[in-house]
Amino acid sequence: MKFKVERDVLAEAVTWVARGLPARPPVPVLAGLLLEASEEGTLTLSAFDYEVSARITVPAEVQTGGTVLVLGRLLADISRNLPARPIEVSAEGSKLQLTCGSSRFSLLLMPSDDYPTLPTSPEASGTIDGDVFTQAVAQVSIAADRGDTLPILTGVRMEVDGDRITLLATDRYRLAQRELTWHPGGSDTSYVALVPARTLSDTARALGASGSVELALGSNAGGDGLIGFQAGQRRSTTRLLDGEYPKVASIFPSSVDTESVLKTSELVEAVKRVALVAERNTPVRLRFTDGQVAIEAGTGDDAQASEAVEAALTGPEIEIAFNPQFLLDGLGAVGTPYARLSFTQPSRPAVLTGQAEEEGEPDTSYRYVLMPVRFAS
Known part of the structure; x- marks a missing residue:
């Protein structure tokens, strides 16, 4: 040679x-x-x-x-x-x-x-815009489990129905779901598979800079055990995870009692500062009242911090606590100037969505559900 x-x-x-x-x-x-x-x-x-x-x-x-x-x-x-x-x-x-x-x-x-023979990628099923694919995978994969206790939770569930793709991941403490459109080869395309989150994330980052990414979904439910991706002359396949993904749709609250809209960047900076005194696995507390949210961490003889951020409130006042890193992950993923937090009770999951304007409508194509943490009152 x-x-x-x-x-x-x-x-x-x-x-x-x-x-x-x-x-x-x-x-x-x-x-x-x-x-x-x-x-x-x-x-x-x-x-x-x-x-x-x-x-x-x-x-x-x-x-x-x-x-x-x-x-x-x-x-x-x-x-x-x-x-x-x-x-x-x-x-x-x-x-x-x-x-x-x-x-x-x-x-x-x-x-x-x-050297082993490389697998043959399934036939191409359609294309998706590269930047949309990259953003969607990043938004969802943050919620996948990083441990080995439940291997099935280390994956991203991908469901394809016609021209819609729904990506979902959870580690039992938060759940992320993103709905997006793509350009399938046929209008009756139907597919459900569980893709390893780390591999999917790496692939999306590596291929997403291209104008479009070709998806090769294989047979329904990943019958051949592979999913393929291609952009230009770059091709990649990954073996799918086996098993039935837990039915987590019930985690999404069916009703909302309180909603708050605030600037995403302001809340991110405030949570980062307050969380500096939070010990490992210690939550930050958020108290939503008319016109502001007070963020606190630390109690008793421990180091303490507090800060307030302007926030529009609809509904009753509420106090709730979250793992600060999980909250920051969600705020970083929404990718919009404003964030909307929707609550039912302090002990029930909260839903985070993004919106372009303070008075605008939320973009529900991406929803990040966060389980609250109990705290001493």
């Missing part, structure tokens, strides 16, 4: 593919990155860890085609640090030689015959 490729092209391609390489691969070859040079003038780079696959094809001046396997993270580090000149790559014996200007590297080849 022998080819020449631009430094920036190789560095970007290797970095994208190598981002998902396992830190501690169960077998050594899974730390490798597969390079396939075609005499038609393309270089394809691939990585796979039995759960997630990534593949990208870039142009290259190929003199001799071939396939080699080398350590992915090492190749990524080298390619990023080479001078901005074309890179000549050739396989010689048991080594891969890289030459860029006066820089020369020799990498040990790994046994490519031992």
Whole structure:
């Protein structure tokens, strides 16, 4: 194998593919990155860890085609640090030689015959705007569980019904749901699957900068166990999670007694400051009265803090407490100048939505449900 490729092209391609390489691969070859040079003038780079696959094809001046396997993270580090000149790559014996200007590297080849066959992505099902996809996944994935106690809660539930997609995630303490539209290949598209949240988040960030992302949903309910994503020459698949996601729709309150609208940025800054004195797992208390919300943390002999923020109130006054980080996560996700908090009782879940103007209507396409924390009165 022998080819020449631009430094920036190789560095970007290797970095994208190598981002998902396992830190501690169960077998050594899974730390490798597969390079396939075609005499038609393309270089394809691939990585796979039995759960997630990534593949990208870039142009290259190929003199001799071939396939080699080398350590992915090492190749990524080298390619990023080479001078901005074309890179000549050739396989010689048991080594891969890289030459860029006066820089020369020799990498040990790994046994490519031992590398697993990459999965075939399902057929394309439709497209979604890249920036919408990225925002929606970020808004929902923050609520997915990060532990291993209940693996099913580490996923994002994706339900497709025609041109609507509903993403949902919960870790039992908060719940996030985002509804959005996409461009399906058929009007009768129906699909339900559970996608690992961390992988979905990484994929959305990596592909979302493109104008649109192609989704390959496979058969209904993820019958083939895979979901695929593609943007340009970047392709990725991930294995779906098995199991029945808990029916959490009942968590959404059916009625509202009190609502408060306030500037998102002001509440974020106030909660951050007050939370500085909150010990681990200690809530911040919010007391909503006419015209303001008072935010407090700390009691008794502990450090204490308080601050007040202007807030419009509709309905009875209410005092409620939240995990400060969970509250900040939701406020950061709404992405609008104003936030609306809707309450029933201090012991019942609250709903956070965003809105563009203080007197406007809330954008209910994204809802963040937050469980309150009991506090000593």
